[in-house]
Amino acid sequence: MTKVALIWGAAGGIGRALARKLRDEGWQVIGVSRQGDDLAGVADHAFAADVADPFAVQRAVLAAGQEVGEAHLFIYAAGDIAAEPAARMTPAAFRRILDANLLGAYNAVHHSLPLLAADAPLVFLGAVSERMRLPGLSAYAAAKAGLEAFAEALRKEERKRRVIVVRPGAVNTEFWQKVPFKMPGSALAPDALAEKVLAAVNAGQQGVLDL
Numbered sequence: 001m002t003k004v005a006l007i008w009g010a011a012g013g014i015g016r017a018l019a020r021k022l023r024d025e026g027w028q029v030i031g032v033s034r035q036g037d038d039l040a041g042v043a044d045h046a047f048a049a050d051v052a053d054p055f056a057v058q059r060a061v062l063a064a065g066q067e068v069g070e071a072h073l074f075i076y077a078a079g080d081i082a083a084e085p086a087a088r089m090t091p092a093a094f095r096r097i098l099d100a101n102l103l104g105a106y107n108a109v110h111h112s113l114p115l116l117a118a119d120a121p122l123v124f125l126g127a128v129s130e131r132m133r134l135p136g137l138s139a140y141a142a143a144k145a146g147l148e149a150f151a152e153a154l155r156k157e158e159r160k161r162r163v164i165v166v167r168p169g170a171v172n173t174e175f176w177q178k179v180p181f182k183m184p185g186s187a188l189a190p191d192a193l194a195e196k197v198l199a200a201v202n203a204g205q206q207g208v209l210d211l
């Protein structure tokens, strides 16, 4: 039986790398991105949804359900960041960061659960949130800390499945174009992170993983 992975944020640097690695390993990939049309060659089935829009998220899952019976792995790799002191950050920008990193994760998991096999792991891309409590990063730090709290409660609700929050260090993606910080020279290649994430999933790990 071909295993199916459902990846949210599949057009991002990390999402693409995960999709590539999974397909190399024989998985079928359902990719969801904001545009949907940027996933040619990335996913076997591609759908569009702004993760902040619960109806768009639900539509994408229903459409995915027309293509596959169920999915065996859920990955939430969407995310956004802005570096601006709270005094200057607009409400719209603050909300955008919370939407991409936290509310979108809820929307995606809430609507995806009916499509997921009973033991399908749920993987969320977090960050080392306590190290993000820096000037300018209030929205991002709050959203990633919230994501961890959300996942911890979800783990106690979804007892038959593993709920994993992956907290990478720096990864060399477009994400760094959104902040005025220099990417560390030690940043991982997205493919290297994808390999670590999938090795952890395959090894049966769960909980919060600093990779």
Ligand SMILES: NC(=O)c1ccc[n+]([C@@H]2O[C@H](COP(=O)([O-])OP(=O)(O)OC[C@H]3O[C@@H](n4cnc5c(N)ncnc54)[C@H](OP(=O)(O)O)[C@@H]3O)[C@@H](O)[C@H]2O)c1
Binding pocket: 009, 010, 011, 012, 013, 014, 015, 033, 034, 035, 049, 050, 051, 052, 077, 078, 079, 080, 099, 100, 101, 104, 125, 126, 127, 128, 167, 168, 169, 170, 171, 172, 173, 174, 175, 176
């Ligand atoms: N790169 C790093 O160093 C690093 C380190 C720690 C954690 N992370 C986390 O890893 C995850 C993936 O990051 P990445 O490096 O792959 O960044 P990326 O290349 O910027 O990818 C992020 C993806 O999320 C999508 N997205 C953002 N808001 C969305 C929305 N409202 N609806 C739908 N899609 C949305 C973006 O789509 P658009 O292009 O259309 O906006 C983009 O494709 C993020 O959660 C990030 O916080 C990254």
